[in-house]
Amino acid sequence: MITNRNCIIRLSRYKNALYRLRDLGFVKVFSDNLADAIGVTASQVRKDFSLFGITGNRKGGYEIASLLEKLGGILGKDRVERVIIVGAGHLAYALMHYRGFEKEGIKIEAAFDIDPLKFAKNAQIPVLPIEEMKDFVVSNNVKVGVLAVPEIGAQRAADTMFAAGIKGILNFAPLRLKAPNDCTINNVNLEIELENLVYFVNILGKKGEDKI
Amino acid sequence: MITNRNCIIRLSRYKNALYRLRDLGFVKVFSDNLADAIGVTASQVRKDFSLFGITGNRKGGYEIASLLEKLGGILGKDRVERVIIVGAGHLAYALMHYRGFEKEGIKIEAAFDIDPLKFAKNAQIPVLPIEEMKDFVVSNNVKVGVLAVPEIGAQRAADTMFAAGIKGILNFAPLRLKAPNDCTINNVNLEIELENLVYFVNILGKKGEDKI
DNA sequence: ACTTTATTGTGATTTAATTCACAACAAGTT
DNA sequence: AACTTGTTGTGAATTAAATCACAATAAAGT
Numbered sequence: 001m002i003t004n005r006n007c008i009i010r011l012s013r014y015k016n017a018l019y020r021l022r023d024l025g026f027v028k029v030f031s032d033n034l035a036d037a038i039g040v041t042a043s044q045v046r047k048d049f050s051l052f053g054i055t056g057n058r059k060g061g062y063e064i065a066s067l068l069e070k071l072g073g074i075l076g077k078d079r080v081e082r083v084i085i086v087g088a089g090h091l092a093y094a095l096m097h098y099r100g101f102e103k104e105g106i107k108i109e110a111a112f113d114i115d116p117l118k119f120a121k122n123a124q125i126p127v128l129p130i131e132e133m134k135d136f137v138v139s140n141n142v143k144v145g146v147l148a149v150p151e152i153g154a155q156r157a158a159d160t161m162f163a164a165g166i167k168g169i170l171n172f173a174p175l176r177l178k179a180p181n182d183c184t185i186n187n188v189n190l191e192i193e194l195e196n197l198v199y200f201v202n203i204l205g206k207k208g209e210d211k212i
Numbered sequence: 213m214i215t216n217r218n219c220i221i222r223l224s225r226y227k228n229a230l231y232r233l234r235d236l237g238f239v240k241v242f243s244d245n246l247a248d249a250i251g252v253t254a255s256q257v258r259k260d261f262s263l264f265g266i267t268g269n270r271k272g273g274y275e276i277a278s279l280l281e282k283l284g285g286i287l288g289k290d291r292v293e294r295v296i297i298v299g300a301g302h303l304a305y306a307l308m309h310y311r312g313f314e315k316e317g318i319k320i321e322a323a324f325d326i327d328p329l330k331f332a333k334n335a336q337i338p339v340l341p342i343e344e345m346k347d348f349v350v351s352n353n354v355k356v357g358v359l360a361v362p363e364i365g366a367q368r369a370a371d372t373m374f375a376a377g378i379k380g381i382l383n384f385a386p387l388r389l390k391a392p393n394d395c396t397i398n399n400v401n402l403e404i405e406l407e408n409l410v411y412f413v414n415i416l417g418k419k420g421e422d423k424i
Numbered sequence: 425a426c427t428t429t430a431t432t433g434t435g436a437t438t439t440a441a442t443t444c445a446c447a448a449c450a451a452g453t454t
Numbered sequence: 455a456a457c458t459t460g461t462t463g464t465g466a467a468t469t470a471a472a473t474c475a476c477a478a479t480a481a482a483g484t
Contacts, residue, residue: 001415004441008411012404016386030461039388042461043443050463058462059450076410083406090306095402097302100363100386104403143413144406151312168413170405174228174312176251184412186405190307191316192224193382193398194295194356198288199220200396201355201380203213216471242431254431255473262433270432271480 002051008075010048013038015071022064030061080105082142084166086157087149088113088127091172095146096125109140114153130157134164144168151175214263220287222260225250227283234276242273292317294354296378298369299361300325300339303384307358308337321352326365342369346376356380363387 002008017037021029031049032042049055049062054070056062072078083101085092088111095101096108112130113119120127128136136142145166149157154173161169168184171177174192179185214220229249233241243261244254261267261274266282268274284290295313297304300323307313308320324342325331332339340348348354357378361369366385373381380396383389386404391397 003412003415005408005412006441008408009404012401012407013388016404032461037388041443043445044441046461046463047442056462057450058448059452059460061461074411075407076414077407081406081410090302090309094302094306098402100403101406104407106403106406144409146406168409170402170409176225176249182416184409186409186412188400188402188405189224190310190382190400191312191318192221192228193400194293194313194318194358195224195287195289195316196217196220197356197380197382197396197398198293199286200215200217200398202288203215204394218471244431253473255475256471258431258433259472268432269480270478271430271482273431 007048007051010038010040010044011052011071011075014045014048015068015075015077018064018068018071022068027064028061029064029067031056033061077105080107081144082107082109082140083144083146084109084133084137084142085111085146085148086113086130086133086161087111087147088115088118089148089150091148092146095148109142110136112136130160133160137161137164137166142166144170147171147173147177149173219260219263222250222252222256223264223283223287226257226260227280227287227289230276230280230283234280239276240273241276241279243268245273289317292319293356294319294321294352295356295358296321296345296349296354297323297358297360298325298342298345298373299323299359299365300327300330301360301362303360304358307360321354322348324348342372345372349373349376349378354378356382359383359385359389361385 014034017034018029021033031045034045035042052070052074054067083106085095085108092111096111101108108125110125111127112133113127114130116129118127119129143166145161145168147154147158147161147169151173154171154175155177158169158171158177158179162180162183167182169177169179169186171185171187174189177185226246229246230241233245243257246257247254264282264286266279295318297307297320304323308323313320320337322337323339324345325339326342328341330339331341355378357373357380359366359370359373359381363385366383366387367389370381370383370389370391374392374395379394380398381389381391383397383399386401389397
């Protein structure tokens with residue numbers, strides 16, 4: 001069981017690069033093409049594939065269609081992933097309007113908030129009272145949610161999500177969430193991202209280029 | 213020169229935890245308090261500090277005020293960091309309204325777009341034509357920018373930023389930007405973040421807990 | 425003043441991730 | 455059919471990151 005986050009992120013990047021190559025009409029690809037595309041070494045590509053038992057043809061490289069299928073399977077893209085957003089603020093609005101999840105099989109199903117002014121039961125992506133979250137999550141079998149509320153209410157909102165059956169949270173609130181043992185938290189902290197960027201800009205050069 | 217991104221991110225987290233402790237009235241802190249606060253080992257905390265020549269008192273731990281000052285210096289928080297946003301869409305709007313950068317000394321100075329409908333020269337954070345970016349960047353000595361345009365225009369927009377003198381980009385477009393050698397790119401790819409989350413939810417447990 | 429206790433600071437060790445390097449081999453060439 | 459070429463697949467080596475473990479030592483207690 002591979003638990004190296006960077007490795008999994010590379011798989012996503014390979015997949016994205018492969019989509020492009022395919023759309024350009026390519027059928028086969030070599031490890032060094034993929035390596036160039038995402039900025040790693042060819043060894044790294046082959047090792048990553050090897051870790052997941054993905055093989056190509058010696059000499060012939062890899063068949064793109066087959067690779068995409070295998071990567072899709074590993075990353076759980078063989079079905080549509082239903083996602084909710086908790087907190088219907090500006091960020092939620094941006095995510096709901098982002099056309100880019102769809103092609104990745106990610107479907108934002110609904111947003112939830114405590115503010116009645118935000119409710120929009122009949123919108124394309126409905127905004128519902130947070131009390132309705134549990135029913136919604138259970139009946140739609142949602143496992144993953146985005147947490148986009150202010151820091152002050154974040155832990156409470158997360159707890160509500162866990163209680164509803166959510167197993168993974170993409171957390172935009174700038175704090176460390178406490179979570180049950182079988183749940184996963186991925187944090188996106190924009191202050192920290194910018195701060196990090198400033199550090200690497202300051203120490204000059206691109207030594208700190210996105211290490212992922 | 214430390215170029216371990218995770219290490220730098222930890223410094224930011226220590227800093228955030230320290231702000232809280234300070235606001236709670238604490239004056240001193242031990243490595244294991246900080247470790248608990250951000251979810252790493254006490255050794256890791258001390259090693260990180262040691263790497264940057266930060267020392268405390270044997271027995272007495274670290275003085276919070278002094279630690280904050282040193283971390284601030286390392287992370288470039290001893291002055292306000294001026295930042296621009298390129299692309300005035302929903303995400304830019306969310307970032308411009310986010311009250312959370314301010315306390316970190318991050319100031320969003322302006323946004324730029326090609327669409328005249330978006331222009332708002334006199335808004336609190338002005339939205340200006342992209343042609344004005346270079347002048348703005350030069351005269352305000354901006355070094356860091358957020359790239360929040362659709363994938364299709366992202367590389368061109370980035371090139372404009374580099375030409376204007378931007379040295380670091382926080383890139384939300386889902387592609388690998390080509391950048392000059394002395395420039396840093398940090399990517400935030402929400403499709404990939406969600407895909408990654410789905411992977412770790414699927415392999416169950418929280419093995420993949422945010423590795424940063 | 426001496427002893428105990430608690431904590432740092434860091435060299436040594438371990439673990440994890442990446443890169444190297446090359447045998448295996450498929451496809452094409454003579 | 456033998457030879458050449460180019461690419462994979464992976465064990466071995468290397469590099470990087472994290473953890474361990476303990477001497478050094480400051481503060482508190484006796």
